[in-house]
Amino acid sequence: MEELLKVGIADYKVGTAPNRIISYGLGSCMGIFLYDAISKIGGLVHVLLPDSTKSLATTNKAKFADTGIPLLIDAVQAKGASKFRLVAKIAGGAQMFQFANPSQIMEVGKRNIEYVRKTLQSNSIRIVAEDVGGTYGRTVEADLNTGLYKIKTVSKGEKTI
Numbered sequence: 001m002e003e004l005l006k007v008g009i010a011d012y013k014v015g016t017a018p019n020r021i022i023s024y025g026l027g028s029c030m031g032i033f034l035y036d037a038i039s040k041i042g043g044l045v046h047v048l049l050p051d052s053t054k055s056l057a058t059t060n061k062a063k064f065a066d067t068g069i070p071l072l073i074d075a076v077q078a079k080g081a082s083k084f085r086l087v088a089k090i091a092g093g094a095q096m097f098q099f100a101n102p103s104q105i106m107e108v109g110k111r112n113i114e115y116v117r118k119t120l121q122s123n124s125i126r127i128v129a130e131d132v133g134g135t136y137g138r139t140v141e142a143d144l145n146t147g148l149y150k151i152k153t154v155s156k157g158e159k160t161i
Contacts, residue, residue, distance in 0.1 A: 002018045002019055002020065003015070003019045003020075004019070004020050004021075004022055005019055005020070005021045005022070005044075006021075006022055006023070006024075007021060007022065007023040007031075007044050007045070007046050008023070008046065009025075009029060009046055009048055010046065010047070010048050010060050010062050010063035010068075011023075011045075011046055011062055012043060012044060012045035012046070012062045012068065012071065012072050012075065013043060013044060014041070014042070014043035014072070014075045014076050014078075014079050015041070015042065015043070015079075015144050016039075016040055016041050016042075016079065016080075016144055017040035017144045017145040018144065018145045019144050020141055020142060020143050020144060021033075021042070021043070021044040021141070021142045021144065022044075022139070022140070022141040022142075023044055023046045023139070023140050023141075024139045025137060025139065026046065026091060026092035026094070026137060026138045026139070026140060027092070027094050027096040027109070027137045028092070028093060028094055028095065028096055028108040028109035028112060029046055029047060029048050029092050029093075029112065030046075030047050030065065030090060030091070030092040030093050030112045030113065030116050030132075031044060031045070031046055031090070031091045031092050031138070031140040032044065032045050032047065032065075032068070032069055032072065032088060032089075032090050032116055032120070033088065033089045033090070033091075033140070033142045033149050034072055034073065034076055034081075034086050034087070034088055034125065035086065035087055035088075035089070035142070035144070035147045036076065036081035036082055036085045036086055037085065037087075037147050038082070038085055039080050039081050039082065039085075040144055040145060040147075041076055041079050041080055041081040041144070042076065042081070042142055042144045042147070043072045043075055043076045043079075044072075044140070044142050045062055045068045045069065045071070045072040046062070047062065047063065047064060047065045047068045047069075047112065047116070048063050048064070049063060049064050049065070049108065049112070050064065050065045050066065050108070050111040050112050050114065050115035050116075051064060051065070051066055051111075051115060052064035052066050052067045053066070065112060065115035065116045065119050066115055066119050069116065069119045069120060069123065069125075070119070070123060073086070073123055073125070083124075083125075086125050087125070087126055087127075087128045087147075088120050088125050088126065088127045088128065089127070089128060089129045089130065089142075089149040089161055090113075090116055090117075090120075090127060090129075090130045090131075090132060091130065091131045091132060091138050091140050091149065091151050091161075092109070092112065092113075092132060092138055092140075093109040093110065093112045093113035093116070093132040093133055094109045094133065094134050094135055094136055094137060094138070095107065095109045095110065095133070095134075095135055096109070096135065096137065109133065110133075113132045113133065129149065129161035130161070131151045131159065131161060134156075136153050136154065136155050136156060137153065137154070138151050138152065138153050139151075139152045139153075140152075148160050148161070149161050
C-alpha cells in the first residue's frame with residue numbers, strides 16, 4: 001500500500017516504491033531527491049543552509065547541504081540502493097526577499113544551490129534535472145515508483161522533472 005512520507009525543514013526520509021516523499025515550503029531551502037531506478041529506492045532531504053562549518057549548531061546534519069547530502073547517500077544505501085546508480089534531482093534555492101544593499105550572506109538560496117551542486121559532484125552523484133533559483137517557493141514530491149519529481153508553485157504552476 002502506497003504511503004506518503006513527509007519531510008520537514010532540516011529533515012530527510014528514505015523509502016521504496018510505491019511510496020512517495022513530499023516536502024512543503026521550499027524557499028531558499030533546497031530539496032535534494034536521490035534515486036536508484038533499479039531498486040526503486042530513493043530519499044529526499046530538505047536542507048536549510050549551505051555550509052555546516054559556518055554554524056555553531058551542527059547536531060542536525062540534515063540542516064546543511066554539505067552534511068545532509070552525505071547523510072542521505074548513506075541512508076539510501078543502507079536501504080539497498082547502489083551509490084553507483086544514484087541520480088539527483090534538485091529544487092529550491094529561491095531568493096525570497098529583496099534587500100536594499102544585498103550582501104553574499106543574504107543570498108542564501110544562491111549559496112544553497114552552489115553547495116548542493118558541489119557536494120553532489122564531490123560524491124560522484126550526477127544531477128539529471130533541476131528547478132532552482134527564482135523568487136518563488138516550491139513544494140516538491142518524489143515518486144519512488146517512477147523517479148519523477150513534481151514541483152508545485154503558487155505563481156508558476158506545476159511541472160515534473
